[in-house]
């Protein structure tokens with residue numbers, strides 16, 4: 209099904225609904241998913257105003273892929289607005305500096321490390337599953353966020369990342385992401401006002417920086433962990449080690465980028481399993497057959513293809529809302545000429561739910577990721593981990609973590625929704641469940657009951 213453009217020149221004039229001073233910011237922040245889902249009706253490149261700043265939003269998979277892989281598109285407004293939090297970490301840098309930093313970090317995601325990380329993941333997931341009691345409701349969203357932060361923390365810092373540190377980071381990183389998105393989409397003047405949101409953002413930054421400095425300071429740095437990789441890394445061009453500030457910026461970036469994303473994906477996974485008993489049934493059968501009561505390992509993932517398809521489908525249904533870039537030079541995008549410095553973006557959520565690219569996109573259907581069906585999805589239409597120079601370096605880490613945690617929990621528990629508590633997505637860059645109370649039911653018991 210192809211959307212019919214309502215106007216041919218929305219790319220030049222802007223989509224309807226622009227207000228003086230605010231532009232489309234209010235509508236964008238109020239309607240979020242519905243706003244970006246509608247944009248394809250206005251054409252392949254449409255102009256939305258963030259205050260007075262034009263943002264060119266691409267609405268086709270082909271152009272989204274181009275924005276991801278063509279190096280003329282660099283990180284944009286997020287870099288400016290989030291630098292205070294993430295400094296010179298990967299999410300907030302561009303060009304040659306970014307490339308060199310990325311090369312220094314990459315070894316921490318090699319398979320040798322992933323094997324060790326997988327043990328931490330399974331062990332923390334096992335502790336969590338053991339702490340639950342049959343019939344006693346748990347806040348699955350909070351439990352998954354806590355687990356995700358512990359996983360990144362323990363893999364980054366080994367044993368130095370204790371419960372207190374974990375709780376402090378956990379308290380403040382969501383603020384960085386949630387308020388960071390509002391900042392990025394709001395007129396620049398709002399950032400300088402002494403309003404509560406700005407104070408909360410600044411406090412969260414200071415807290416996270418202090419805690420991370422404390423942990424780096426107390427680490428001996430000679431372990432098989434991510435922090436040791438950072439501390440021993442040398443710049444490929446200059447041979448210099450990373451400065452203390454740089455290490456901190458990477459750690460803050462990795463802690464934030466690696467925990468909120470994985471924690472929300474895990475929450476949605478258990479929500480979808482509960483809504484689709486036939487999917488849960490197949491996943492349980494696979495996990496029981498492959499694991500037969502023992503802990504999952506990285507090597508088991510090969511034998512858990514259905515579980516991995518469930519993960520892929522969760523990442524289709526609940527991806528990032530918006531991705532933003534800025535042109536480093538003049539470029540033609542579709543039929544729109546953009547000068548250097550133009551803001552460009554697209555919505556992975558809109559593309560992942562677009563019927564032009566995904567058959568019955570409203571259905572939760574893990575089998576759409578069977579190889580023969582997945583091959584029909586065009587480039588740019590499924591981009592949970594972005595692409596190009598800035599593609600997520602943690603994608604294998606994240607996919608492995610979600611699958612291992614799902615398998616570990618599902619081997620033991622069926623999570624049943626608490627009645628009368630409707631679950632809806634809250635959009636803050638990521639899609640968070642507004643709540644997720646669920647009751648664990650022992651699967652071994654339900655089998656012999």
Ligand code: HEM
Pocket residue numbers: 298299300310360461462465466467469470473523528531532591592593594595597598599600601602603605606607
């Ligand atoms: C389900 C989990 C995850 C999802 C959906 C996800 C998604 C993404 C996406 C879409 C980007 C690109 C953002 C942009 O360019 O605007 C990104 C970048 C990044 N992610 Fe992830 N991510 C996940 C997990 C992780 C993990 C586990 C880590 C690290 C432990 C991580 C670290 C990073 C970093 C450092 C970047 C910046 C890369 C760069 O700009 O070069 N992510 N992620």
